Amino acid sequence: xxxxxxxxxxxxxxxxAKLLASLQGNNVLALYGDLGSGKTTFSQGIGKALGxxxxxxxxxxxxxxxxxLQVKSSTLxxxxxxxxxxxxxxxxxxxxxxxILDLMKDPTNLVLIEWAEKMGEYVPNKRVDVRFExxxxxxxxxxxxxxx
Ligand SMILES: Nc1ncnc2c1ncn2[C@@H]1O[C@H](COP(=O)(O)OP(=O)(O)OP(=O)(O)O)[C@@H](O)[C@H]1O
Ligand SMILES: [Mg+2]
Numbered sequence: 331x332x333x334x335x336x337x338x339x340x341x342x343x344x345x346x347a348k349l350l351a352s353l354q355g356n357n358v359l360a361l362y363g364d365l366g367s368g369k370t371t372f373s374q375g376i377g378k379a380l381g382x383x384x385x386x387x388x389x390x391x392x393x394x395x396x397x398x399l400q401v402k403s404s405t406l407x408x409x410x411x412x413x414x415x416x417x418x419x420x421x422x423x424x425x426x427x428x429x430i431l432d433l434m435k436d437p438t439n440l441v442l443i444e445w446a447e448k449m450g451e452y453v454p455n456k457r458v459d460v461r462f463e464x465x466x467x468x469x470x471x472x473x474x475x476x477x478x
Pocket of ligand 2: 369
């Protein structure tokens with residue numbers, strides 16, 4: 331487990347890029363934290379590091395956004411980025427209909443899940459948990475826990 335404090339949104343994006351570089355075989359990032367705590371900001375940092383130039387907006391209303399990665403711009407093994415927001419999910423079973431479990435099984439898919447607690451029992455054992463806590467307007471505490 332590791333904890334860091336970021337002092338701006340930009341700082342959180344830079345941290346996301348660093349975490350991406352240290353994933354070592356993990357392809358599922360479970361993001362937890364209150365509204366406005368920084369989950370989407372972190373996801374934008376990952377996207378930028380993977381060469382996504384299109385603006386990454388919050389997937390709250392569409393649940394899943396898929397970005398195809400350019401092989402040459404990606405230093406990692408990922409072919410796709412899936413940015414998922416489960417805020418509106420009421421029952422963990424909805425995760426089955428959304429096909430999220432299949433997405434996560436493909437190691438060439440990097441899957442970021444905001445509000446991962448909504449997956450309930452369907453959250454995979456092999457994942458990296460990233461928790462965001464609001465400290466003040468510009469400060470966030472981020473706790474990382476790699477599980478296998
Ligand atoms: N250190 C920081 N890290 C991340 N975001 C920060 C930080 N300081 C300020 N912010 C601001 O806080 C807001 C975080 O919003 P963001 O959409 O990333 O949160 P979220 O966790 O995805 O919320 P939601 O649950 O609504 O999806 C942004 O407006 C961002 O600019
Ligand atoms: Mg968000």
